[in-house]
Amino acid sequence: MVFAGYSQQTIVETNLFTKYNNAIKLFNEKAYAAAQTSFIAIHKTATTASNLKADAAYYDAMCAVRLKQPEADKKVLAFIEENPNSSKKNTAIFTVANYYFANKKAAYALKWFKKVDASYLSTEDKKELNFKMGYSYVVTNNLPLAKEKFLPLINDAKYGNDSRYYYGYIAYKLEDYGIAESTFKEIADNETYRVEISYYLLDISFQAGKFERCITVGKQLINTFKRKDRSEISKIIGESYFNLEKYSEAIPYLKAYTGKKGKWNNTDFYQLGYAYYKQNDFENAISNFNKIIDEKNFVSQNAYYHLGECYLNLDKKTEALNAFKTASEMDFDRKIKEDAALNYAKLSYEAGNPFKSVAEVLQEYLKEYPKSVAYEEINDLVVSSFLHQQDFKGALEFLNKKKTEKNNSLISEVSLYRGIQLFNDQKLEEALPLFVAGKKATDISISEKAKYWEAETLYQLESPKEALSKFTALKRELKSNSEDFKLLDYNIGYSNFTLKEYASAAVSFENFLQDGTIEKDIKDDAFIRLGDSYFALRNYRKAIDAYAAVVNTYGAEADYAQYQIGMSYGFIENNQAKINALTNVVNKYQISNLKDDALFQLANTYTLIKDNNKAHLAYNRLIEKHPNSIFLPKALVRQGLLYYSENESKKALEKFKQTTSQFPNSPDAFEAVANARNIYIDNGNLNEYVDWISGLKFINVTDSDLDNTTFAVAEKKYFEAKDGNEIIIALSKYTISFPDGIHKLKANYYLADILFKEKEFNKAIAYYQNVLEEGQNEYSEDSLAKLAQIFLERDEFENAIQILDRLELEAYSTENILFAQSNLMKGYFETSSYNQAIEYAKKILAKDKLNSQLENDAKIIIARASLKNEDFYTAEEYYTELETKASGELKAEALYYNAFFKNQQKEYLDSNKTVQDLIANYSSYKYWAVKSYIIMGKNYYGLKDVYQATFVLENIIKNFTQFKDIVEEAKEELKIIKENEAKTNNSVTPIKEEMTIKKNKK
Secondary structure, eight states: OHHHHHHHHHHHHHHHHHHHHHHHHHHHTTOHHHHHHHHHHHHHHSOTTOHHHHHHHHHHHHHHHHTTOTTHHHHHHHHHHHOTTOTTHHHHHHHHHHHHHHTTOHHHHHHHHTTOOGGGSOHHHHHHHHHHHHHHHHHTTOHHHHHHHHGGGTTOTTTHHHHHHHHHHHHHHTTOHHHHHHHHHHTTTOTTTHHHHHHHHHHHHHHTTOHHHHHHHHHHHHTTSOGGGOHHHHHHHHHHHHHTTOHHHHHHHHHHOOOBTTBBOHHHHHHHHHHHHHTTOHHHHHHHHTTOOSOOSHHHHHHHHHHHHHHHHTTOHHHHHHHHHHHHTOOSOHHHHHHHHHHHHHHHHHHOOSSSOHHHHHHHHHHHOTTOTTHHHHHHHHHHHHHHTTOHHHHHHHHHHSOOHHHHHHHHHHHHHHHHHHHHTTOHHHHHHHHHHHTTOSSHHHHHHHHHHHHHHHHHTTOHHHHHHHHHHHHHHOOOOOGGGTTHHHHHHHHHHHTTOHHHHHHHHHHHTTOTTOOHHHHHHHHHHHHHHHHHTTOHHHHHHHHHHHHTTTOTTHHHHHHHHHHHHHHTTOHHHHHHHHHHHHHHOSSOTTHHHHHHHHHHHHHHTTOHHHHHHHHHHHHHHOTTOTTHHHHHHHHHHHHHHTTOHHHHHHHHHHHHHHSTTSHHHHHHHHHHHHHHHHHTOHHHHHHHHHTOTTOOOSSHHHHHHHHHHHHHHHHHOOOHHHHHHHHHHHHHHOTTOTTHHHHHHHHHHHHHHTTOHHHHHHHHHHHHHTOSOTTHHHHHHHHHHHHHHTTOHHHHHHHHHHHHHHOOSHHHHHHHHHHHHHHHHHTTOHHHHHHHHHHHHTSSSOOHHHHHHHHHHHHHHHHHTTOHHHHHHHHHHHHHHOOHHHHHHHHHHHHHHHHHTTOHHHHHHHHHHHHHHHTTSHHHHHHHHHHHHHHHHHTTOHHHHHHHHHHHHHHOTTOHHHHHHHHHHHHHHHHHHTTTBTTOOOOOOOOOOOOOOO
């Protein structure tokens, strides 16, 4: 039994040894996968604690290392743990370390080298261990430990030269240049390291300040290097020349430097920029200085200061201002800081400041540097800066805080300018007290201008009597002979005209028209009003002469003048001349709102002179061509009467019935009923008449006396009572008692009108709508205008548009037509119906006479709507027109888009000039000024001025957080620039996307 068992065990072990030897053979042949399979099988089968089992585990781990298996480390460690006394333990560790070292995995190798027990190694293996550990420490940048490993090897026959090189290299990197130099010199002729050592020795000389030697040696050395390796040598030669202040010689070598991994840093750009600066090559200096971004240090402060000087030498004041501002905000050199701050303050005054008011910048300088030699100079610029920026509000606040005799004398003048500014912005009530303050000026011309604007403001505030008094007093006392008062008689004339003092108005308009230098539009208007004044005075001959002056020169409102000529001839009973004039209105003016007026008057005149055929032609043309005319019901009634006079009862009755059908509840409808009644009576058809009027809802055949009486009381209240509530109660009583009464139309209109005057707009709406439900009538035009006004005030554009559409069609008054069209234009824009908005804007611009405000409104609507439609060509056209005529905020907007379109067309310099104009003169309109800085930033980047681009965008982000949309746009532009610049500048850090981390609720 024992023998048999022993024999069996011997057979097993023999087989395992055979497999083990075969596995060793596979291992030596580098068939690691097959060998490992065998070693694993042997390890499982071998007797526990046997040498065979341990050896199999060892080789399994060695195979895992060579096969780069993830569990290799663990297998080696398991082998060591299971076999702590194995003779292969140290070899296993050393083998693994050498394997990783050979595969250039220094960190892995180092981890295993540290586990090796050197006491078990031979002398040669110990040297190998130290050398490889030293190299691994160099690779992993642990230079002090590397130094310890190489030091014992520097005289070794095998490792000496390599160890000496790395020992010198470590000393060089640790800036121990003495040891590095002496060490490198000992192996300077070693072909393996000759190139690297020659560079390190050159750089050591540079670090020691031996610049002349660096230049001499560097020039000899540079040609021995391959072209791609010459960059660092060029840099040392260039910087050596730079440090010796030989800037011209430095430039080509500094330019030849290709940077670290193809990237320069800010110091590299500074040195080349400064070298150009010292050669007065300011363009090239700028192109290098302006790439210095994203750092604040001594180098960047110097760079920005010199960048400012370069811009100044090229007369680029705005760019210089930005550079000096940046330099003034750094504390590395106090002298540069103060000098930069002074330049920044002066340039802010000269060129405008995009980020702060100029006055604020100047005052900050005075506060920061109270002992500056420039203190008085800057102090004197503060008030001037307010005026230069047209910041009259700020100027007044400053002057009122700093009470001095000189400042007090300026308050009146600045009040005048601020008042005019507010007047132009339609803030009349705010402007008035400023003009009153302006009258106190000691300068007579300023005082008189203030009086003039005070009167003009009062007129605009619908106080013509007070305005007239002021205008008249000014004319009587006027001492200035200025263009500012050219319209004085014109304004006096208008004030009198508004007050119905027509004789005085005529005198003033006559006086005004003596001036031969008046603009034609104003001259035409003066002749029209002169004619109207004489017309009101019944001096028709003079009225005709005044109107004719406009007609003969094809002036503005020539159709109106022609119409009034006709009416004037009618009043002096020259019917043929009246007919000729009115015929001209119908035939000679392609676009006129008075054609239906003229046809109505023509028909009446022909009726008067018994030319019935032509009268009918005129009535028919009016009815056919102008179906929405306010004269239509009157024309129908009059033509009916004309037929009645011609014994054409049937045709007359048709006209009367047409009137009642189309215009029920109108006064003309009641007149038509009365006239029809006469025809029915004439024809003996009274029953037929009763049947007809029974179907007319607006004819109430019962309770008529009560109806009339109730309304008469209410109407009397309307015209005579001063208490609005009293009027409302009386009219409401009638409308409640007689909802379909005889006077329903008038009652609803009166009630709407008084509620409107009492500012009870919500209540007025229903009554205006009742008036409008009765179709076109004598009150419908005013009702449409007032109802539209209510909806517009409430920003209910959809409702307003419906009313305005009808008003445009039905209005008789030119003013109401214009009101309708102008507000339809705005309403369609507000409701995003941009094509309709443009259509109405063009209608308005086609008119002969247009005030500048409405003209600008129409142009800005076309410009903005075209932008929305992405019709940039049209938008640019209209913004360009606006820029020449607009003022205030509209001018700022036009300038912004001028700059925008120029940027789109890559006209960067011209675009920047436009932005600078906006900043210099319209910076008080903050939104457009700040928005234009985005354009400026884009322009600078287009001009390859990276500093200016980033400066502008960063200052937007920093200073204008109130404009969130602009700040977001600035951030996006800045991100793009920094991503691009980081590709070539090591000092630039790209902006990372902001991340929002959402926390889950617990």
